[in-house]
Amino acid sequence: MSNTLSNTQIKDEIVKATEHLFRSGVMSHSGHANISARSEDNEMLLSIEGQVRNLTASGIARVTLEGVDVDHLLDPTNTEIVRMHSEIYKLRPKVGAIIHTHSPSLLAFALAAKELPIRYEALLRFGQASNVPVAPWAPRGSDESITSIINCVIENEQTNAVLLANHGVLVFSTTPWATAALLVALEEAAQGELAAIALGGAIPFPQGALKKVLESIARVH
Numbered sequence: 383m384s385n386t387l388s389n390t391q392i393k394d395e396i397v398k399a400t401e402h403l404f405r406s407g408v409m410s411h412s413g414h415a416n417i418s419a420r421s422e423d424n425e426m427l428l429s430i431e432g433q434v435r436n437l438t439a440s441g442i443a444r445v446t447l448e449g450v451d452v453d454h455l456l457d458p459t460n461t462e463i464v465r466m467h468s469e470i471y472k473l474r475p476k477v478g479a480i481i482h483t484h485s486p487s488l489l490a491f492a493l494a495a496k497e498l499p500i501r502y503e504a505l506l507r508f509g510q511a512s513n514v515p516v517a518p519w520a521p522r523g524s525d526e527s528i529t530s531i532i533n534c535v536i537e538n539e540q541t542n543a544v545l546l547a548n549h550g551v552l553v554f555s556t557t558p559w560a561t562a563a564l565l566v567a568l569e570e571a572a573q574g575e576l577a578a579i580a581l582g583g584a585i586p587f588p589q590g591a592l593k594k595v596l597e598s599i600a601r602v603h
């Protein structure tokens with residue numbers, strides 16, 4: 383499903399969503415992330431370097447879903463992450479944007495290889511009503527790593543995010559802004575879960591509540 387906006391407009395959305403993420407304090411301390419959106423030609427617009435602090439439109443390249451770097455702009459370190467994005471676009475036709483980073487509290491769950499439970503209202507609002515699963519670790523960019531992530535997404539068809547064990551998080555939704563909003567909610571949830579441990583632990587939603595939400599939620603598939 384191609385994006386109805388022009389590539390110039392989509393790049394602008396990516397830049398604005400990225401700025402929002404830094405302002406919200408949910409990014410990796412290093413500024414490391416890779417961010418993409420589906421383009422007007424059903425290709426990807428992908429950040430060219432592994433660091434997106436002060437990202438501008440000139441730091442975003444066109445890459446096909448087969449991995450061809452149309453503009454020849456991708457930094458060699460980012461060629462490894464192309465398939466992590468393109469395979470999700472192929473698998474989920476309605477996904478319009480993908481963000482990978484190492485948000486500090488989500489990273490704690492990824493390092494512990496623990497699913498993020500859904501016990502925070504904002505997650506429901508931004509499209510996540512099931513636990514965030516963990517994809518087992520494999521070397522960055524390897525076939526094994528891509529297979530691990532894709533299998534995790536296939537096995538958890540309700541999820542719009544995957545924790546990458548020993549690494550970070552991958553979030554996907556309809557637009558750069560929606561994806562950024564979900565990432566902020568996920569990081570808040572992870573932070574809240576960890577803080578609640580000191581108070582006896584977070585409690586689940588009332589019985590049956592999540593099922594109702596899942597039936598009505600606008601899922602991204």
Ligand SMILES: [Zn+2]
Nearest residue numbers: 483484549550
């Ligand atoms: Zn990473």
